[in-house]
Amino acid sequence: MKRFIQHSYLKPEKVDEYVHLHAHAWPEVLQMIKECNIRNYSISIRGTELYTYYEYAGDDFEADMARMAADPTTQEWWKHTRPCFLYHEEGVYYDEMQEIFYCE
Amino acid sequence: MKRFIQHSYLKPEKVDEYVHLHAHAWPEVLQMIKECNIRNYSISIRGTELYTYYEYAGDDFEADMARMAADPTTQEWWKHTRPCFLYHEEGVYYDEMQEIFYCE
Numbered sequence: 663m664k665r666f667i668q669h670s671y672l673k674p675e676k677v678d679e680y681v682h683l684h685a686h687a688w689p690e691v692l693q694m695i696k697e698c699n700i701r702n703y704s705i706s707i708r709g710t711e712l713y714t715y716y717e718y719a720g721d722d723f724e725a726d727m728a729r730m731a732a733d734p735t736t737q738e739w740w741k742h743t744r745p746c747f748l749y750h751e752e753g754v755y756y757d758e759m760q761e762i763f764y765c766e
Numbered sequence: 767m768k769r770f771i772q773h774s775y776l777k778p779e780k781v782d783e784y785v786h787l788h789a790h791a792w793p794e795v796l797q798m799i800k801e802c803n804i805r806n807y808s809i810s811i812r813g814t815e816l817y818t819y820y821e822y823a824g825d826d827f828e829a830d831m832a833r834m835a836a837d838p839t840t841q842e843w844w845k846h847t848r849p850c851f852l853y854h855e856e857g858v859y860y861d862e863m864q865e866i867f868y869c870e
Contacts, residue, residue, distance in 0.1 A: 667810040667817065684867035695869050702806075702870065704819075706771040706863035713771060713817050713863060715808070759810035759817060763788035765796050766806065 663701075664723075665764070668714040670756035676746035677710055683742055690735040698726040710748070714756070767805075768827075769868070772818040774860035780850035781814060787846055794839040802830040814852070818860070 672680050684705060695703060699720030706713045720726050730736055747755035776784050788809060799807060803824030810817045824830050834840055851859035 665808060667808065667819070669812055681866050687867065692869050700869070703868065704769055704771065704865055705867040706865045708773055708861060708863050713773070715771070715819050757812060759812050761808055761810045762785050763791065763809040764807065765799050765804070
């Protein structure tokens with residue numbers, strides 16, 4: 663089981679929209695997340711900062727992520743969520759954080 | 767199962783010490799964490815920012831936290847770790863973050 667911990671910033675004017683979207687996440691998107699072996703997916707906010715935690719429980723991460731990216735409903739969802747982020751540069755909207763401690 | 771997601775800052779001059787301590791965490795401290803029903807405890811860093819994620823799997827959080835706080839080895843550990851934090855005010859060294867999305 664691998665853990666992913668990501669840090670990102672929302673555009674200030676998009677915070678409410680992002681929070682609202684995730685309070686009413688589309689069932690098909692949640693289903694695809696589960697089918698692609700993502701577990702314990704948690705997003706937390708502090709001002710405009712987002713902290714995203716999830717675990718990958720499958721055995722082919724690349725293939726599962728490719729499957730998710732090919733899903734038309736997930737693509738439509740991303741059309742709403744991706745513009746909420748402040749991009750570091752073209753296509754890059756989050757940092758992977760460095761885990762320095764883990765206790766199972 | 768309740769999730770806790772906390773945000774804090776280290777003193778810049780204490781980052782290396784904090785990272786080193788957690789790379790060599792004391793076995794008695796880890797044992798106490800488990801006995802007090804804390805699970806999946808992960809600490810990640812980004813510059814001087816720390817994000818801490820853990821789950822509580824017991825049924826009396828206050829009692830378990832009191833037990834941990836009464837453990838002499840844990841108290842000794844905290845004597846090393848607590849001074850690494852930049853305190854917001856006396857006794858307050860982290861914020862609880864607001865979880866806006868969760869997918870099991």
